[in-house]
Amino acid sequence: MDSTQNYLMNLLLEIDSICKKYDIEYVIDYGTTLGAVRHEGFIPWDDDIDINMTEENYYKWVEACKKELDPNKRFYSDGRLDREFPGVFGRYIDVESMRISSTFAFWKPICGQCIDVFYLLELPGDPVKKQKAIDLYFAYDEYSNSSYRHYRSKTENQMKLYKSFLRWEKIVGKERVLRSLEKKIFNKHYDDCDTYIVTSARKLGPVSIAPKECYDSVYMADFEGHKLPISGKYVELMTHYYGDDWDRLPQHQKSHSKMSKNGIHCKDYVDDYMRLLDEKELKKQRQEYKNLAVEEGYRTTKHMRMVYTKKGECELLKIRRKIAEKGINIKDYLVPDDKNKLAVLDEIFADYYNFQLNSRVRYWEVYVDITEELFYAAMFNLIYGRNNFTATSKLMKMREANGVKNTAQLSELWNLVLTSRKIKAAVIYKNYNEAKALIKNGLALYPHSKELKVFDLIVKTLTAENEEQLSNAESLANSLLEQYPNDDLCVKALGDIAFARKDMPKAKEYYDYIMENSNNGMLHLDIKKKAGAFND
DSSP states (O other): OOHHHHHHHHHHHHHHHHHHHTTOOOEEOTHHHHHHHHHSSOOTTOOOOEEEEEHHHHHHHHHHHHHHOOTTTEEEEOTTTOTTSSOSSEEEEETTEEEEOTTTTTOTTOOSEEEEEEEEEEEOSSHHHHHHHHHHHHHHHHHHOSSOOOGGGOOHHHHHHHHHHHHHHHHHOHHHHHHHHHHHHSSOOOTTOOEEEESSOOSSSSOSEEEGGGGSSEEEEEETTEEEEEETTHHHHHHHHHOTTTTBOOSSOOOOOSEEEETSOHHHHHHHHHTTSOHHHHHHHHHHHHHHHHHHHHHHHHHHHHHHHHHHHHHHHHHHHHHHHHTOOGGGGOOTTOHHHHHHHHHHHHHHHHHHTOHHHHHTTOOOOOOHHHHHHHHHHHHHTSOOHHHHHHHHHHHHHTTOOOOHHHHHHHHHHHHHHHHHHHHHTTOHHHHHHHHHHHHHHOTTOHHHHHHHHHHHHHTOOSHHHHHHHHHHHHHHHHHSTTOHHHHHHHHHHHHHTTOHHHHHHHHHHHHHHOOBHHHHHHHHHTHHHHHO
16 A cells, blocks of 8 residues: 555544444445455555445434544535535545545645545335436535536436526525425435435446445455455446446556645645635635536537537448448348458447447437447447447447337347356356356357356366366367467466466466456456465
């Protein structure tokens, strides 16, 4: 850990101690869970900790903080405890340090090292009621604070609600509006609840809507030498938040703080710049600017959706032109084990993938309708040609966001992704019998799936109990490498087979290849754990 991570770790242990004392259930979440699972600690470049808890536990937590915190050292607040606080969720803040970023700049006294504390609000299971509750919360989240949130991703209905709050405020005042909204939003329980809204209203990045089942149980994970609670279904949760390749190390290494400094009291920093500012005028201008920015952002949303929709129509024309130039029937190229035909499909849909998967297009939730037949072919190639389940998932989410229902044929293809996710979870949780059954059934339906064939190898390698089973796994690994050269999971299997045979030089050769050429963080972690055997 670097100095900031070490400082945050101490704050987390303080929170853990308070929660234990007052019987408060919580989990570390988002990137902190990702770090726990993939690194058994912080993501190396991360400087942030997030925790989450149910609404019931959150109120217990707020009361505990009132009793336990020395205000000269620690501070806790959220948007309901302090109307000047820049967020609905809360922060546990060490006021004896300094942490500055664009969202911390003008709020006293919260610019110290901190841990974000999110909480989970129940949503009704009925789709219509659920969407109404989501719209109300997103609009409330935007209205309740004067800092920026995610105004450019607001829907038509959310914007109407936001404007109605502003009109209402002119009559009764903002505080009364907030209290009325909070009665409608918080402390709601639904017998058919299957999802939570997490108190961070955003659509990209870790999304705000999470499956309730992921938070119904807890697993004690290793985190920087401590056992800390994470979601009992952390694989499913990480897939939901970060996509199917959450276990892969990203090229973009994100950090949160602009600047942090331990040993400088945040009040010293705040006092130093606040003497130069007219706080009353600043807050007035900030609110005026916020309202104008939300309106401008909403207009930008409508404009950008129109622009990208028109550009998307060009993608359909390009696809049809390519098909016409090749003089082919697209259905004849839906052959899962024919690399040449899949290469033709990839050429036809390459520009479409680049456009539809562009982060800006997804931000504005623009879905390009390229017809069901062509969309199916595009998904078919992503799965069998590119073996890219993450891209497949993103495109399917775009359809869902635009209210497009799946055909039976497309649902069957999507089921391969869902089956693969279940197998991956079973393997990571070491439920090998479950994984074997899923693989057997999956291969019967999808015999050409690389994903399922590689999972079959992984399970056979991990469950091998004698030399005959190791040899069979080795033969399968070599056979798969002929089909999929240099596949990191297959190479790792060969390393594990050599390791099981205690052939350390050969195992090290395979493991060194993984450490140098693979971005799979889970494979790296497993190899690092085995490093002691090589030293012995």
